[in-house]
Amino acid sequence: MNTLSRYRWWFVTAAFLVAFTLFTAEFQQAQTTAVLAATLRQSTPLVLGALCGILCERSGVINIGIEGQMLGSAFAGFVVASSTGDLLLGVTAGIACGMLMGAFLAFLSVSLRGDQIIAGTVLNIAAIGLTSFFFQTGRSLPSGKTSRIKLGPLADLPILGRVFFSNRPLTYLTLLLVPVIWYALFRTTWGLRTRAVGEHPSAAETVGISVVRVRYMNLILGGGIAGLGGAYLSLEAVGSFERMMTNGKGFVALAVMIFGRWNPIGAWGAALLFGYANAVQTQFQFRGWLADDPQFIGMMPFIVTIVVVAGFVGRARPPASIGQPYSRE
Amino acid sequence: MTFLRSALVPILAVVLAIASGAIIIELSGLNALEAYKALYDGALADRKGIGRTLEKATPLVMGGLAVAFAFKAGLFNIGGQGQLVIGALFAGAVGYGVTGLPWIIHMPLALFVGGIGGALWGMLAGVLKATRGAHEVITTIMLNFVALNITDWLTSKVWREPGIIVRTPAIESSAEIPRWSQLPTGFALAVAAAFACWYLLERTTFGFEIRSVGLNPEAARYAGISVSRIVILTMFISGMLAALGGAIETQGIVGRYEPGFNAGLGFNGITIALLARTHPLGVIPAALLIGAMEAGGSTMQFKADVDPEITEIIEALMLLFVATPILVRWVLRRRDTSEISVGAHWGDA
Structure with missing residues (x-):
């Protein structure tokens, strides 16, 4: 009962969205499936970005450079995959690039105790500059993008089968990462330490936790997840690299993180909502609604974000030590 | 010292x-010396180059000021892009839509309407923060996308020039900011704005209140300063600064509003504000530097075969x-x- 009333807004929202989807899809199975599948697809990079943000911010470091991490990783992943022809190698390169950028962010903000917002902005601008400078048009993936894997008989279920059990590998990985990170954050020693460092670093230090080490580890790990998000964009969603292809997703991921109250499960729910706002656009176009004024469809996800952040989230409370460089004194 | x-x-x-x-x-x-020589040739070698540098630097000064001003109150305005396009479009609309006014009224009127449009757009984020606790980093970014869509729609449906190209009609000559022997005088307006910001922040009670909120909102609240009021007004002014940058661009250089002009200015504003270490007067040299790099970028590509993206790096x-x-x-x-x-x-x- 307690749980039920605590999450009642989530249930109300979900119920409304399901009804709205059925309505816009004219109660047809194919269209409903398409909207739901697109929702999941659109939400995947946002969840990954938000998970990166959660890991960083739970340990007390703001990461505004998620956008840059995803862009850099999308580029690294694509270049490696297109020159070796090996997608797995590409994904690995994407993750490695994200981790490297995470380590760099940690070096700037933890070791040098620089301003975290500036450090993140450096990542963003550097990623835009470097990827545009070194990008050559005309490259492609010899093996195509990652292929769909059907999970046996589950994939044959109506609607759900197509939406959840017939996806590409990085999407499955993302779906797996959400509960794993949730468990790690709230049920393991590492998670407790992370949260302790984020809330009260000097207290954590007095009981023998190395604040610097925890922050480094979380930023690198988070970078790897953002890197996975980048690799998802270039190797799984699009199948090529384009200049500025992240298109603000890293920033939307920050909104997703805050909306999800720094909780992986919450962030997943939030990402699905934003993914849905994007997916439903296609449905609007399909139905020919607002066909003459597509701009109003284009701005919907952003208005949804504003309304949600202003209306639902209100004064969400971030980890207490966030944004402050830590020094042992 | x-x-x-x-x-x-x-x-x-x-x-x-x-x-x-x-x-x-x-x-x-590639040859770095050759590249930098070409960059210099394109940006500073002659009057035309200097004019181009000042042209590029003008919206950069305004964008940098917008970010730096908000920083002083502890606010991070990433919405410069959205505020700029609103300012540019509104100035363009008044510039062509209002006719028969003398220059002395028409030009400032267009600037004013553009500035107020962007100021209200920026203030929206301030109001959302002060009343609903919505973080300005998120709301300003989202408002950027909304602004781009709205200006696109207004340009293609409401204030469109008849023809194939989606843009507003050219502004009346009475709304133009003139050139002074190839040099854009809009830059002087931007410099004046920088001094005005400096004076406001450093020499007035209101500026003191802004800086107090930036340094310690709790202490400011305790001292009787209304933090909400400061947040809203700061975003209003910050939005106005960015929007004036767009309005000057429309009235002084482009002559009309075209969708997609000056993309990426939001990021540049942040770079310039940080380069200036958030000092309003430091914004001027910082913007001149970046403006020169942008102005010389194409010459560098043409003469030394170096991608202009190197300037971003x-x-x-x-x-x-x-x-x-x-x-x-x-x-x-x-x-x-x-x-x-x-x-x-x-x-x-």
Whole structure:
């Protein structure tokens, strides 16, 4: 009962969205499936970005450079995959690039105790500059993008089968990462330490936790997840690299993180909502609604974000030590 | 002396960044000296080049001021892009839509309407923060996308010039900001705005209140300052600054509003504000520097075959060196405590 009333807004929202989807899809199975599948697809990079943000911010470091991490990783992943022809190698390169950028962010903000917002902005601008400078048009993936894997008989279920059990590998990985990170954050020693460092670093230090080490580890790990998000964009969603292809997703991921109250499960729910706002656009176009004024469809996800952040989230409370460089004194 | 000391870090950062940029150019198999020579030729060698640099620098000054001004209150306005397009479009609409006015009224009127449009757009984020606790980093970014869509729609449906190209009709000559022998006078307006910001922040009670909120909102509240009021007004002014940059661009250079002009200015504003270490007057040299790099970029590509994107890498490097405390401490031989940390108020509602 307690749980039920605590999450009642989530249930109300979900119920409304399901009804709205059925309505816009004219109660047809194919269209409903398409909207739901697109929702999941659109939400995947946002969840990954938000998970990166959660890991960083739970340990007390703001990461505004998620956008840059995803862009850099999308580029690294694509270049490696297109020159070796090996997608797995590409994904690995994407993750490695994200981790490297995470380590760099940690070096700037933890070791040098620089301003975290500036450090993140450096990542963003550097990623835009470097990827545009070194990008050559005309490259492609010899093996195509990652292929769909059907999970046996589950994939044959109506609607759900197509939406959840017939996806590409990085999407499955993302779906797996959400509960794993949730468990790690709230049920393991590492998670407790992370949260302790984020809330009260000097207290954590007095009981023998190395604040610097925890922050480094979380930023690198988070970078790897953002890197996975980048690799998802270039190797799984699009199948090529384009200049500025992240298109603000890293920033939307920050909104997703805050909306999800720094909780992986919450962030997943939030990402699905934003993914849905994007997916439903296609449905609007399909139905020919607002066909003459597509701009109003284009701005919907952003208005949804504003309304949600202003209306639902209100004064969400971030980890207490966030944004402050830590020094042992 | 203190001025020299605080200017030392940015100057050193610029030198280091340009040197690192040279290494990158050399590593990609091109001639760095030739590239920088071409950059100089395109940006500063003659009156035409200088005019182009000032042209590019004008919206950069305004965008940098918008970010720097908001920083002083501890606010991070990433919405410069949205505020700019609103200002540019509104100025363009008044510029062509209102006819029969003398220059002395029409030109300022268009600037004013553009500025107020962007100011209200910026204030929206301030109101959402003050009343609902919505973080301005998120709302301003979202408002950027909304603004781009709205201006696109207004340009293609409401204020469209008949024809195939989606743009507004050319503005009346009475709304133009004239040139003075190839040099854009809009730049003088931007410089004036920088001095006005400096005066407002450093010499008035209101500016004191803004800085108090930026340094410590709790203390400011305790001292009887209404933090909500400051947040809303700061975003209003910040939005107006960015929007005026767009309006000057429309009235002084482009002559009409075209969708997609000046993309990426939001990011540049942040770079410039940080390069200037959020000092309103420091924004002027910072913007001139970036403006010169943008102005010379095409010449560099043409003469030395170096992608103009290299300038973005150099910008990131400058920012990196400016923001690296180790460099600051090494140069100044002390802990620099006088600066506002941008990140300190991330969680404050």
